[in-house]
Amino acid sequence: MTKTLKVGDRVSLSKAFTEEEVFQFAEMSTDKNPLHLDKEFGAASIFGERIVHGMLVASLFSGLIGMELPGQGSIYLGQTLSFKAPVRIGEKVTASVEIIKIREDKPIVTLQTLCVNAEGVVVIEGEAVVKVS
Numbered sequence: 001m002t003k004t005l006k007v008g009d010r011v012s013l014s015k016a017f018t019e020e021e022v023f024q025f026a027e028m029s030t031d032k033n034p035l036h037l038d039k040e041f042g043a044a045s046i047f048g049e050r051i052v053h054g055m056l057v058a059s060l061f062s063g064l065i066g067m068e069l070p071g072q073g074s075i076y077l078g079q080t081l082s083f084k085a086p087v088r089i090g091e092k093v094t095a096s097v098e099i100i101k102i103r104e105d106k107p108i109v110t111l112q113t114l115c116v117n118a119e120g121v122v123v124i125e126g127e128a129v130v131k132v133s
Contacts, residue, residue, distance in 0.1 A: 005069075005102060007099050010096055011069045035047075036051060051086040061095055077129040
């Protein structure tokens with residue numbers, strides 16, 4: 001590993017997804033579920049309004065891993081995700097990744113991935129396994 005990494009290293013970022021970003025993600029991913037796009041459908045859902053695609057929110061982990069920790073050149077090997085609560089359009093969330101394991105035999109790290117809303121409610125949690133270059 002070219003950079004010195006240690007268990008407990010952590011980075012985070014906060015973001016609120018706009019309606020435009022949700023529509024762009026729907027186009028790119030082809031996930032045009034009306035739960036994300038149709039105000040009336042969202043209002044009639046169990047959430048009472050439209051919500052952001054869970055995978056769009058989870059994409060924040062990719063940015064953190066690829067750009068900050070471990071950083072550029074990192075290669076995703078795997079990711080588990082558990083979606084715990086909805087994220088509403090315009091709601092600020094904070095995504096974080098923290099190194100929880102470093103393999104001794106290979107340049108591979110495991111990171112806890114966590115996303116919480118402004119009230120501190122966990123909306124997504126999981127683990128990522130990443131090869132460090």
